[in-house]
Amino acid sequence: MRGEFNRFNKNVLIFLLSSIGLIVFPHVYHLPAAVLGFFFLLLGWRFIGIWKPDWLPASWFVLLLTVLGVGLLYSQHQSLFGRDPGTSLFVIGLALKLLEIKTERDIYLITYLAFIVAASQFLYEQNILVGVYILAVCCTLFATLVCINSLQPRTLPALKTAAVIIAQAMPIAGVLFILFPRVEAPRLMLLSENHQAKTGLSDSMEPGSISNLGLSDELVFRVKFKGAIPPSDQRYWRGPVLTHTDGRLWTQSVHKDFNRFLDTPKFTGAPYRYTLLMEPQDNPWVFALDMPAEYQPPLRLNANNQLISTELPGKRAEYKVTSYPRYNTGYITKTEYQDATQLPGKPSDKISQLVRQLHGFDSPPETYIQQLLTHFRNENFYYTLTPPLMEENPIETFLFETRYGFCSHYAAAFVYLMRVADIPSRIVSGYQGGELNKIGNFLEIRQAHAHAWAEVWLQDKGWVRVDPTAAVAPERIEQDVNVDQQIASGIVTFVSPTPQTLVAFDWLKQTRQLWNSADYNWQRWVINYNSMSQLQLLSSWGIQNIKTMLYSMIGLIGLIIAVLSWFLLYRKQKSTDRTLRLYNRFCKKLARKGVVRSESEGAKDFAERVKVRLPEQSAQIDQITDVFIRLRYGQSSGQKDLKQLHKLVTRFKTED
Amino acid sequence: MNERWRRSRFIAGEKATDKPVVLSHRRIFILPTKRGLGFLVLNLLLLLVAFIYNNNLAYLLTFLLSSVFFIAILHSFNSLSGLTLYKGHGKSVFAEEAAGFEIHINNPTPIERYNLQLTLQKTENLTLAADSRRLITLYSTTQKRGWHEAGTVTISSTYPLGLFRAWSPVQLNLKVLVYPKPASADAPLPESSSVQSGQGYNKKGMDDFYGIHEYQAGDPIKQIHWKAFAKGQGLFSKQYGGEEPTEIWLDYDATAGHHVEERLSQLCRWIIDADKAGIDYGLSLPGHKVAPGHGPTQAQKCLEALALF
Numbered sequence: 001m002r003g004e005f006n007r008f009n010k011n012v013l014i015f016l017l018s019s020i021g022l023i024v025f026p027h028v029y030h031l032p033a034a035v036l037g038f039f040f041l042l043l044g045w046r047f048i049g050i051w052k053p054d055w056l057p058a059s060w061f062v063l064l065l066t067v068l069g070v071g072l073l074y075s076q077h078q079s080l081f082g083r084d085p086g087t088s089l090f091v092i093g094l095a096l097k098l099l100e101i102k103t104e105r106d107i108y109l110i111t112y113l114a115f116i117v118a119a120s121q122f123l124y125e126q127n128i129l130v131g132v133y134i135l136a137v138c139c140t141l142f143a144t145l146v147c148i149n150s151l152q153p154r155t156l157p158a159l160k161t162a163a164v165i166i167a168q169a170m171p172i173a174g175v176l177f178i179l180f181p182r183v184e185a186p187r188l189m190l191l192s193e194n195h196q197a198k199t200g201l202s203d204s205m206e207p208g209s210i211s212n213l214g215l216s217d218e219l220v221f222r223v224k225f226k227g228a229i230p231p232s233d234q235r236y237w238r239g240p241v242l243t244h245t246d247g248r249l250w251t252q253s254v255h256k257d258f259n260r261f262l263d264t265p266k267f268t269g270a271p272y273r274y275t276l277l278m279e280p281q282d283n284p285w286v287f288a289l290d291m292p293a294e295y296q297p298p299l300r301l302n303a304n305n306q307l308i309s310t311e312l313p314g315k316r317a318e319y320k321v322t323s324y325p326r327y328n329t330g331y332i333t334k335t336e337y338q339d340a341t342q343l344p345g346k347p348s349d350k351i352s353q354l355v356r357q358l359h360g361f362d363s364p365p366e367t368y369i370q371q372l373l374t375h376f377r378n379e380n381f382y383y384t385l386t387p388p389l390m391e392e393n394p395i396e397t398f399l400f401e402t403r404y405g406f407c408s409h410y411a412a413a414f415v416y417l418m419r420v421a422d423i424p425s426r427i428v429s430g431y432q433g434g435e436l437n438k439i440g441n442f443l444e445i446r447q448a449h450a451h452a453w454a455e456v457w458l459q460d461k462g463w464v465r466v467d468p469t470a471a472v473a474p475e476r477i478e479q480d481v482n483v484d485q486q487i488a489s490g491i492v493t494f495v496s497p498t499p500q501t502l503v504a505f506d507w508l509k510q511t512r513q514l515w516n517s518a519d520y521n522w523q524r525w526v527i528n529y530n531s532m533s534q535l536q537l538l539s540s541w542g543i544q545n546i547k548t549m550l551y552s553m554i555g556l557i558g559l560i561i562a563v564l565s566w567f568l569l570y571r572k573q574k575s576t577d578r579t580l581r582l583y584n585r586f587c588k589k590l591a592r593k594g595v596v597r598s599e600s601e602g603a604k605d606f607a608e609r610v611k612v613r614l615p616e617q618s619a620q621i622d623q624i625t626d627v628f629i630r631l632r633y634g635q636s637s638g639q640k641d642l643k644q645l646h647k648l649v650t651r652f653k654t655e656d
Numbered sequence: 657m658n659e660r661w662r663r664s665r666f667i668a669g670e671k672a673t674d675k676p677v678v679l680s681h682r683r684i685f686i687l688p689t690k691r692g693l694g695f696l697v698l699n700l701l702l703l704l705v706a707f708i709y710n711n712n713l714a715y716l717l718t719f720l721l722s723s724v725f726f727i728a729i730l731h732s733f734n735s736l737s738g739l740t741l742y743k744g745h746g747k748s749v750f751a752e753e754a755a756g757f758e759i760h761i762n763n764p765t766p767i768e769r770y771n772l773q774l775t776l777q778k779t780e781n782l783t784l785a786a787d788s789r790r791l792i793t794l795y796s797t798t799q800k801r802g803w804h805e806a807g808t809v810t811i812s813s814t815y816p817l818g819l820f821r822a823w824s825p826v827q828l829n830l831k832v833l834v835y836p837k838p839a840s841a842d843a844p845l846p847e848s849s850s851v852q853s854g855q856g857y858n859k860k861g862m863d864d865f866y867g868i869h870e871y872q873a874g875d876p877i878k879q880i881h882w883k884a885f886a887k888g889q890g891l892f893s894k895q896y897g898g899e900e901p902t903e904i905w906l907d908y909d910a911t912a913g914h915h916v917e918e919r920l921s922q923l924c925r926w927i928i929d930a931d932k933a934g935i936d937y938g939l940s941l942p943g944h945k946v947a948p949g950h951g952p953t954q955a956q957k958c959l960e961a962l963a964l965f
Contacts, residue, residue: 083709108691108818112698115721119702122713131713138717142724142817149818150770151783161816165731169723176719177712184710527712561726568730631764639787 012147013050015155016107017043019140020098023114023121024091026133030124032076035088038069042095049099062099069096087120104148111141128522139163171560179538179553181546182531201429201450203240203283204251207387207394207408219279220431220449221287222520224442226273230289232433234325236453236465237287237445239430241304247344248394250412250427255335256302265305265462267293267324276319277523284309287430287445289323290465296320303336304426305329305463318528329462332424340424340457347420348396360421365458368421372414373471379403381410383473410468411452424457428465440517578642579631586624586649603629617652624648668808669825676742676762679811683824684736686729692819695725725819732820735813736772738765739784744791746806746832748959750924754795757806757830762789775810798834801920801963806830835959836917838925845904845926845933846911879934903936903948906958920962927962931955941965 021043028036042065049056057065069092077085094113100106118134118141142162147153221237243253272289286299286307295301298310299319311317332340347355355361358371380403387404390397395416398409405413411427418425432451434443453467543549587597587606595613597606607625611618627645666685677683688696699722706714744758757776761784763769769784776794784790798804809830812823871880871891881892906926913919923939930937931950938948939958944965946958 104818105691108694112694115698115717116701116705119705119714119717122711122717123705123709126711126713131716134713134717135720138720145817145819146815149815151781152770165724165727165816166720169720169727172723172726173716173720176723177716180715180719183707526716529712530710557726561730564727565730568734 010050011153011155012107012144013101014047015140015147015153016110016144017047017050017098019137019144020094020110020114022137022140023118023134024094026121026125026130027087027091027117031084031088031091034072035076035091038072039091039095042098046098046101057099059100062096065099066096069093083120083123087117087123090117090120107144107148111144114141126527128519131522135166139166142166168564172557175553175556175560177529178534179549179556181549182529182534184531201239201283201285204249205242205408205412205427205429205452206249207390207398207405207412218447220281220445220447221279222277222437222442222444222523223289223434224275224277224440224520226275228272229436229441229443230272230325233470234289235433235443236290236428236451236467237431237434237449238290238292238306238428239285239287240283240428241306241455242427242429242452243304243339244342245344245412245416253304253339255339256304256306265291265293265327265329267291267327269324269326271322271324273320273322276321277520277528278309278317278319280315284311286319286321288321290325291327291329292321292323293327294322304428316523316527318524327462328460331462332457336457337424340426341419341422343416343419347416348393350396350400351417351420354399355417355420358417360417365418365421365423365456368423369418369456369466372417373466373468376410376414376468376471381405381472383469407452407469410472411454414454414466414468418454418456426455428453428455432467437513437516437520439513440520442517442520444516579628579645582642582645582649583624583628583632586628586652589649589652603632620648620652624652667825669810669827672805672827672829674743674829676740677826677828679736679739679741679824679826681733681737683826684733684822685824686732686820686822688819689814689821692725692728695721695819699725724817728817728819731816732813732822734767735769735815736811736822736824738767739763739769739772739811741809741811741826741828743828743830744793746830748833748835748956748963749798750835751798751801751837754797755804755806755832755834756793756795757809757828757832758791758793759809759828759830760789760791761811763787769813769815771813771815773812775812776806801834801836801917803831804834833960833963835963836920836924838928839918839921840925845929846906903938904930905938905940905948906930907940908942909940916965920965924959924962927955927958 021040024036024039024043045056073080073085073088073092077088079085080089090113094110094117097106097110097113101110115138118138121130121134139159139162142165143155143158146158146161147155150158240252241256242250243256244251271293274289276286276288278286286309288295288307291305292301292307295307296319299307299321300310302308307319307321309317309319358368358375360368360371363371382404383406384404385406387406387409388402390402394409395413398405399413399417408427415425415427429450429452431445431449432453433449434445435449436442437444451469453465453469455463456466458464538544538549543552583603590597590610593613595610601609603625607621610621614621624645627641627648631641631645670683699718702714702718702721705711706718740762742760742762744760746755746757749755759774761772761774761782763784763786766786768786772782772784774780774782774792774794777796778794780792780794782790782792794806794809796804796806806828808825808827810823810825812821814821871893879893884890884892906923908919908923911919911922913922927937927939931952931954934950936948936950937954937958939946939961941961944961946954946961949957
């Protein structure tokens, strides 16, 4: 075998090298360019070496390249442990090993290394496409092994064999996946990962900064409701609460984690129960529907009724939350009051005059709020995602000059004007609305749904949500932002009840929703499956402890192997069995005549005995016996003789 | 039970048989190869990566690979299962030559066998298409005269992934008779009553045409009556002779040599020479005599007598 290796290594090598290239290719997005350059250079070199073996480097040069590779690794990562350095290490090792393919053993080593590189791909991305891609490339790797183990390697049958083996392996892999006891690695073992640019709102707001977010269709989280889905104008997903301002920049209060005086709000009405599936974030914020009431660790509520996760936000996570749309947060604490009425300085005369004009100083807060909203609606204020820049006195400029702005501008101006009238108020940032995925029946909230609104504290009502944007652009709240179109044109339009655009985007939307639904289930059931969901799932099947878990795992695997064995092995031997069955039928026919074959009697001896009893049929008996012996002892090539035996036995009649 | 777990069963196989051997679960053994063990190490490594990063797709890949490992056992079994081996002929050879044993391999199943290895002393690789059979000759070097048994032929395969090796040791009751090694050609044929040597005989024989008779297997080509054959009258041999048909006796007791093997060796050489020359010869061994004659049957008879002496 080893000696024969050189005879066919060309085809195998082309196949192997292509698979290796495909395995490493997706790392283009994650690894340093130098490492990838090194890899693909060596891979290319090796490819050329298939036709020009003399051009391959000598061993001293390989040594030099190894030193170069180590140097490269060190210069790029300064370490060997962790995800990025580890992946680079294996990619560089693979590249170097490629230059030294001498025996079959080397090919195996390379294939195994390639499997590790394939697995490292999952440390970066875990979506369906990557999964399918890696599965396909694993298939080609196995096909390489099939090629090596065939005398005449043919790629297509080898690929087919590999695919069949993988398909047969899948049920067992599934059982192992579900039942293999999962233990979460201790935190210490989570080697530090460089955070990639992840999505998220920022913890401060300067009207103008959020417009960038408005144009991204990047997914932030998904929500699956147990029961009814709240109407669009109730879908306010609560994020950071911005209380402090210097006139331009709005930031969170330093007292946001004060829990001492926090009173639980009183909830009334019907609750919404839902599961939040958060995409990786930079911040530990969990965007709950206004107002979250019940949640489980690792979630906690801060002083602003915002849900915070105590876990690392860099991973996808799933949370179960219950919210009530009707609530009363009760009294306001002194700190809260101070924070919520803070102003950067004395308001200008122009602003004081506006507040006076809207009866801010001499009417109850509710009336003043209505007056202000009416002002926004009736004066020519416009909603736009591309407002002019407002560098100096942004609030004044906005209110009296430009009058073009989006949610942040309106929320900031509104809160500012409330505070001038000494009414406690604050900006809440988060997301509003969400796109309903009809196939999966869940909401998808994207960056384009980012929003900012205001909260005002009213006597006996507590913190009340007021959305000044709704006064200017009610469509923004009542209908969904048409994300597809918005991104295509850069201009916000709203989906009206009977628009032409809806038809145009219909099929696109449907395909996308189908895909998103599949993706959602993939995230939920495959990516987020962990020791806890395993425990839940298994206990719902009546598997309570690790012992029954292991037993059922072994039992199920045994069962699958038994079924597979039956398919693979038993059916192949059918022809042998059929031979015996046909012969037994022949014997039975004779038994009716009174000639019974004894267990130890050979077919030939039996035939002689029968011929004495039935001399007129001896020719037929001989024929049957001959064909049977040929089939039984394998000196025949099967199918044709089997058919003949069948015909002969069927025709054989014992006349009375 | 003891019989079942006998160690030799895994290496030497079941008792030798004349009947065709069908490879079934009783005869096929499977163990992981070094590469298979390497694959297990790979699996452990991947499991560790999946564990450290708590990565479900890495887990899934690990589990898929370990399932492939399990499934490979079945496919490995399938690479041999159902094949039938039965013995062909063995051709006699002289000692120290390689004896060839013919083995028929039949694949009565609809699956192609991509890489079969048959090992006696050397390994033969072959691919066997579905529903086909093949005759393969395996060689085994011989040392001394007498019966030479093929012993255990091992059929094995690492198809499809090379992670496992399935093998089956088969004893097919194959044996050949090994003749003594012929001595080097320098000793002339022993003198006999009327013949000096093969050469002399031929010269003399040519002189005296004796008559023609119908061709018999073993008649020297030189004596074929080609003219008659060309006329389409059939094959005839011309016969030459002096006063009597010539014959020699190869006598063990009259053969020079230090020991038995050397004498047998010399006798063997003479038989070959005499056969080539086409003279009638008889063999006389202590306790065994072969009447004079010529032709392949005569040579075979004599050589067999030597081999089994």
